[in-house]
Amino acid sequence: MKxxxxxxxxxxxxxxxxxxxxxxxxPMVTVDLAAFEHREASYSKINTLQRTPALELDDGIIxxxxxxICRYFEAIHPEPALFGRTPIEQARIEMWNRRAELExxxxxxxxxxxxxxxxxxxxxxxxxxWGEANKxxxxxxxxxxxxxxxxxxxxxxEAFSIADITALCAIDFMKPTRIKVPDEMVHLLxxxxxxxxxxxxxx
Amino acid sequence: MKxxxxxxxxxxxxxxxxxxxxxxxxPMVTVDLAAFEHREASYSKINTLQRTPALELDDGIIxxxxxxICRYFEAIHPEPALFGRTPIEQARIEMWNRRAELExxxxxxxxxxxxxxxxxxxxxxxxxxWGEANKxxxxxxxxxxxxxxxxxxxxxxEAFSIADITALCAIDFMKPTRIKVPDEMVHLLxxxxxxxxxxxxxx
Numbered sequence: 001m002k003x004x005x006x007x008x009x010x011x012x013x014x015x016x017x018x019x020x021x022x023x024x025x026x027p028m029v030t031v032d033l034a035a036f037e038h039r040e041a042s043y044s045k046i047n048t049l050q051r052t053p054a055l056e057l058d059d060g061i062i063x064x065x066x067x068x069i070c071r072y073f074e075a076i077h078p079e080p081a082l083f084g085r086t087p088i089e090q091a092r093i094e095m096w097n098r099r100a101e102l103e104x105x106x107x108x109x110x111x112x113x114x115x116x117x118x119x120x121x122x123x124x125x126x127x128x129x130w131g132e133a134n135k136x137x138x139x140x141x142x143x144x145x146x147x148x149x150x151x152x153x154x155x156x157x158e159a160f161s162i163a164d165i166t167a168l169c170a171i172d173f174m175k176p177t178r179i180k181v182p183d184e185m186v187h188l189l190x191x192x193x194x195x196x197x198x199x200x201x202x203x
Numbered sequence: 204m205k206x207x208x209x210x211x212x213x214x215x216x217x218x219x220x221x222x223x224x225x226x227x228x229x230p231m232v233t234v235d236l237a238a239f240e241h242r243e244a245s246y247s248k249i250n251t252l253q254r255t256p257a258l259e260l261d262d263g264i265i266x267x268x269x270x271x272i273c274r275y276f277e278a279i280h281p282e283p284a285l286f287g288r289t290p291i292e293q294a295r296i297e298m299w300n301r302r303a304e305l306e307x308x309x310x311x312x313x314x315x316x317x318x319x320x321x322x323x324x325x326x327x328x329x330x331x332x333w334g335e336a337n338k339x340x341x342x343x344x345x346x347x348x349x350x351x352x353x354x355x356x357x358x359x360x361e362a363f364s365i366a367d368i369t370a371l372c373a374i375d376f377m378k379p380t381r382i383k384v385p386d387e388m389v390h391l392l393x394x395x396x397x398x399x400x401x402x403x404x405x406x
Binding site: 048049061063064065067068069071072075076086087088090091092094095098099102103125127129130133144147 | 271275289290294295298
């Protein structure tokens with residue numbers, strides 16, 4: 001088994017953080033996105049979509065998509081459960097993982113990819129107006145999480161889950177977009193300090 | 204239990220199709236999106252994001268996000284399995300459901316929301332250039348599925364799964380975007396004819 005990984009990019013970090021929470025070590029192969037290694041023929045054979053992460057199993061099966069890779073590790077290594085146990089927990093974690101992704105993570109990537117000069121060769125065409133249109137969506141996504149975290153310690157409820165991992169990787173990726181969590185979102189800031197202090201956050 | 208549903212919109216259809224495949228009947232409440240009923244205060248209390256579908260359980264718990272609602276029904280009513288059984292099946296279905304969503308469903312919604320005159324009050328601001336930029340993404344997403352379906356009967360492999368439901372609801376929603384599956388994508392057209400013939404497709 002080996003994991004194709006990239007530094008700084010938020011999606012590979014989701015998987016590294018998930019593995020750290022599970023206490024699983026997997027051999028890593030670093031793919032340098034800045035050097036466009038993900039566009040080379042050798043990596044395109046691993047993932048035709050030319051993105052990281054990707055997990056290659058010993059029998060040659062390749063899994064892509066961060067959450068699919070995490071779900072595989074959840075199935076073969078169930079403890080600690082990061083996708084929930086009961087039907088309600090599983091549904092709430094799925095719901096909040098998707099909200100963290102669709103309402104926050106994706107708008108952040110659109111701001112970054114459509115406004116950052118360094119992304120001009122990665123996102124063609126760059127559409128500045130679309131990047132700007134995503135800034136209020138990011139603030140709305142942050143507010144949604146802040147409201148949830150007023151009632152619960154973690155994004156999806158009482159327990160740390162993959163929804164916290166998605167939200168943390170999204171928020172930490174706001175740095176290159178120059179958006180900050182507003183000071184008045186005190187519940188989100190409380191949560192961010194707590195999850196950032198977990199050893200897995202260094203992954 | 205009741206399900207807040209809307210006609211014509213692709214996300215509520217995903218849940219209806221999922222329930223039809225499971226043989227589950229749930230009381231429905233129709234929310235009229237064209238009449239902006241989803242923006243009214245009474246529905247905003249159900250889902251602050253003002254979107255359908257939403258599932259209200261008998262104890263008042265509300266689940267939103269189509270896939271989270273489907274996952275709840277999978278947990279309480281496991282047969283037939285639509286999210287996979289083995290770790291590899293579960294991961295492959297997660298991977299392909301996400302690919303169908305991220306590479307096809309979402310680009311289709313961007314084309315629709317940013318180019319259709321009827322969406323001007325729903326998507327503010329409408330950015331025509333972004334709508335146009337998503338047309339080649341839609342074709343690339345269709346090609347990705349066509350390649351997969353050259354090797355397998357269904358999107359995620361040997362068995363019908365939620366990935367087929369997502370892909371079918373996405374493709375059928377291409378009609379208002381005026382994009383058609385290209386004639387040369389014969390595997391995708393074969394699959395589309397087959398899944399459209401299942402009784403659940405009428406949901």
